[in-house]
Amino acid sequence: MSDIQPEKKIYSLDFNYLYGKPTCTARFKQHCEDFRVEEHLDFELTGEGEHVCLWVKKIGENTDYLARQLAKFAGIAAKNVSYAGLKDRHAETYQWFSLYIPGKITPDFSTFESEGVTILKVIRHNKKLRTGCLDGNKFAIVLREVSDKNALQIALDKAQNGVPNYFGNQRFGFDGHNVNAALQLFNGRKIKDRFKRGMYLSAARSYLFNRVISQRISDNLQSSPLLGDCVQFVANRSFFPLPDLSEQTLQRLTAGEVCLTAPLWGAGELTSIDDAKQYELDCLAEFEDLQAGLAKEGLKQERRPLLLIPEQFSYQWLDDSSVKVEFYLPSGCYATSVIRELIEISG
Structure with a gap:
C-alpha cells in the first residue's frame, strides 16, 4: 500500500452549545485542588485474592507514571499494574489501582513515598481492575474569578437539567x-x-x-x-x-x-x-x-x-466570584461537557 498520506483535513471542534455560548468567563483548574474527582467502582472488592487494590489520593500526578512507580515499589512488572480509568494530572483525584501479586505477602505500602501521593486503603481482590470498570465519578469543581455571577447562576440552573x-x-x-x-x-x-x-x-x-x-x-x-x-x-x-x-x-x-x-x-x-x-x-x-x-x-x-443529566448536582458560592460545583457522572462521561455549558474558560 502507498506510503503517501492524504493532506490533513480540518476537523472543527466548534460543537454547538445547548443553551447558547456562555457569556460568563471564569478560571477553571487554577489549582489542582479546584478539580476533585473520586472514582466509584461498579462492584465490591472481595477482600481476598491475587490482586492488591490500592485506594490512592494523588495531586498533580500522571496516572500511568504512578502505576509504574507502584510496580517498581512492589517489585513486579509494570504490565501487572492496572487501573479503572485515567485521571487528569492537574487535579486532586481519588482512584483505584490493582497490582497482581499472587502468593506473596502484601507489601507495606505505608512506606511508599511519592510527592503528592497518599495511599489511603489497601485491600485484596480476586480479579484485576480493568479499564472502565466504574459506575461513575463524583466531581467537585471550583470556578474562580467569575465575571458575571448572575449569568453563571442562570447557566447552573439550566445545566442541571441536562447538557x-x-x-x-x-x-x-x-x-x-x-x-x-x-x-x-x-x-x-x-x-x-x-x-x-x-x-x-x-x-x-x-x-x-x-x-x-x-x-x-x-x-x-x-x-x-x-x-x-x-x-x-x-x-x-x-x-x-x-x-x-x-x-x-x-x-x-x-x-x-x-x-x-x-x-x-x-x-x-x-x-x-x-x-x-x-x-x-x-x-x-x-x-x-x-x-x-x-x-x-x-x-x-x-x-x-x-x-x-448530572446526578447529585449542587453548587455553593464561596464568595461573589468563586463557586463550587458538585455532581456525579456515569463512567465514560466528561465533566468538561458540563463546564463548557457554564463558562467561557479564561484560564
Whole structure:
C-alpha cells in the first residue's frame, strides 16, 4: 500500500452549545485542588485474592507514571499494574489501582513515598481492575474569578437539567490531530503502539458522535424524537428503535424512562431506522472515510445517550466570584461537557 498520506483535513471542534455560548468567563483548574474527582467502582472488592487494590489520593500526578512507580515499589512488572480509568494530572483525584501479586505477602505500602501521593486503603481482590470498570465519578469543581455571577447562576440552573453528552475536546488533540491520525491509519499508515492506535480510533468514533449531537442541537432535535430514533432504557441500558411517535412513547421520554441516543460508529447497520437513520447518515455524509475506516478496523455499531443529566448536582458560592460545583457522572462521561455549558474558560 502507498506510503503517501492524504493532506490533513480540518476537523472543527466548534460543537454547538445547548443553551447558547456562555457569556460568563471564569478560571477553571487554577489549582489542582479546584478539580476533585473520586472514582466509584461498579462492584465490591472481595477482600481476598491475587490482586492488591490500592485506594490512592494523588495531586498533580500522571496516572500511568504512578502505576509504574507502584510496580517498581512492589517489585513486579509494570504490565501487572492496572487501573479503572485515567485521571487528569492537574487535579486532586481519588482512584483505584490493582497490582497482581499472587502468593506473596502484601507489601507495606505505608512506606511508599511519592510527592503528592497518599495511599489511603489497601485491600485484596480476586480479579484485576480493568479499564472502565466504574459506575461513575463524583466531581467537585471550583470556578474562580467569575465575571458575571448572575449569568453563571442562570447557566447552573439550566445545566442541571441536562447538557450535550459530548466527548471532551481533549480526546481529539490539538486542532483534531488525533482524528487526522486515525484517517492516516485508515489509509495505510503503520501504527504499532497499541495505546496510540486505540486513542486514534476512539477519537474518530467520538468525533462522529459529537457531530450528530451538534447537528441535532442546531435543528432543535436534542429532546424531540424522530421516527425510528434508537432509544435506551435508562434502567438497564438496552436499546430499541421507535416504531412510532405515539403519546405513550413521548411520555416515556418525558418521564426519563428512555433517552435518545446517537451512534458510536462501527461495522454493520445503524440500529436507528426510518427518518432517524437517514438523518444520521446525512449528518455524517462528509465523513464516509472515517465511517469506512472504523468499520474495517472491526468496531461494532453501538449507541450512547445524546444528553447527559448530572446526578447529585449542587453548587455553593464561596464568595461573589468563586463557586463550587458538585455532581456525579456515569463512567465514560466528561465533566468538561458540563463546564463548557457554564463558562467561557479564561484560564
